[in-house]
Amino acid sequence: MQAKPFLSIEGVDMTFKRGAATTQVLKGIDLTVDKGEYISIIGHSGCGKSTLLNIVAGLTKATTGVVLLEDKVVDQPGPDRGVVFQNHSLLPWLTVYENVALAVDKVFGKAKSAPERREWVMRNLELVHMGHARDKRPSEISGGMKQRVGIARALAMEPKILLLDEPFGALDALTRAHLQDQVMQIQADLGTTVMMITHDVDEAVLLSDRIVMLTNGPSANIGEILAVPLARPRDRIKLATDPIYLKCRQAVLRFLYERNRFVEAA
Numbered sequence: 252m253q254a255k256p257f258l259s260i261e262g263v264d265m266t267f268k269r270g271a272a273t274t275q276v277l278k279g280i281d282l283t284v285d286k287g288e289y290i291s292i293i294g295h296s297g298c299g300k301s302t303l304l305n306i307v308a309g310l311t312k313a314t315t316g317v318v319l320l321e322d323k324v325v326d327q328p329g330p331d332r333g334v335v336f337q338n339h340s341l342l343p344w345l346t347v348y349e350n351v352a353l354a355v356d357k358v359f360g361k362a363k364s365a366p367e368r369r370e371w372v373m374r375n376l377e378l379v380h381m382g383h384a385r386d387k388r389p390s391e392i393s394g395g396m397k398q399r400v401g402i403a404r405a406l407a408m409e410p411k412i413l414l415l416d417e418p419f420g421a422l423d424a425l426t427r428a429h430l431q432d433q434v435m436q437i438q439a440d441l442g443t444t445v446m447m448i449t450h451d452v453d454e455a456v457l458l459s460d461r462i463v464m465l466t467n468g469p470s471a472n473i474g475e476i477l478a479v480p481l482a483r484p485r486d487r488i489k490l491a492t493d494p495i496y497l498k499c500r501q502a503v504l505r506f507l508y509e510r511n512r513f514v515e516a517a
């Protein structure tokens with residue numbers, strides 16, 4: 252008998268209704284993700300990437316179809332799915348430590364003692380190298396640092412899967428590269444399963460085990476899935492001339508700019 256998939260998206264359609272108008276955004280999405288896999292979702296603006304991630308997060312209910320995480324139906328948000336958005340969602344009146352502690356207390360309030368929870372908050376801040384800024388408020392740290400705290404907060408809930416919605420999209424190129432390396436390191440250390448939305452072809456190839464390419468909407472579906480057979484750990488400088496890297500990069504570019512060229516809606 253075949254093993255059950257870790258995450259399974261089955262026959263997902265999504266139609267939004269506004270008054271008499273209806274728009275079908277996603278049509279017939281089927282995807283399975285293995286435990287420990289790093290999956291990227293790529294596609295042109297407005298094709299439905301965030302909608303798909305929100306359905307997996309339990310923030311949006313699919314019109315038809317089902318999402319199963321370890322065989323359990325996803326029908327609401329839960330701590331087994333840690334979500335990080337492009338723009339950090341830290342509470343501005345709390346410190347870095349308190350932002351993470353809020354999530355930890357909510358999830359582990361009963362299971363861990365107060366000292367254990369404090370140690371766990373700090374361990375997760377250290378994981379993203381933010382322990383030194385524990386007493387700062389979000390307004391006192393950079394955009395990249397805020398994203399790192401957001402990642403620490405998501406990881407501190409010990410989610411089964413990390414859902415990243417363009418987590419590096421608002422960052423400058425150097426900060427972005429630094430954070431990509433950190434996320435790769437964390438994933439190698441913890442074996443986290445990740446589903447990440449990105450617009451960035453190099454980011455998708457560098458980080459992913461597989462790249463899921465969505466066709467243009469309306470009624471977007473999965474046009475192609477590309478396996479990225481690059482050994483880990485991955486080094487961005489060495490990969491810049493690696494023939495497998497270049498071949499994967501070209502395959503994604505071809506999909507996006509030849510077969511599914513972006514057409515701006517009228």
Ligand SMILES: Nc1ncnc2c1ncn2[C@@H]1O[C@H](COP(=O)(O)OP(=O)(O)OP(=O)(O)O)[C@@H](O)[C@H]1O
Nearest residue numbers: 267268269276294295296297298299300301302303
């Ligand atoms: N709550 C909603 N109500 C109505 N339409 C929506 C809603 N959420 C998303 N849409 C529409 O669904 C389509 C897909 O949006 P979505 O944000 O999922 O795309 P995306 O691929 O993530 O875009 P981008 O790359 O620009 O972030 C868009 O046309 C958007 O206007």
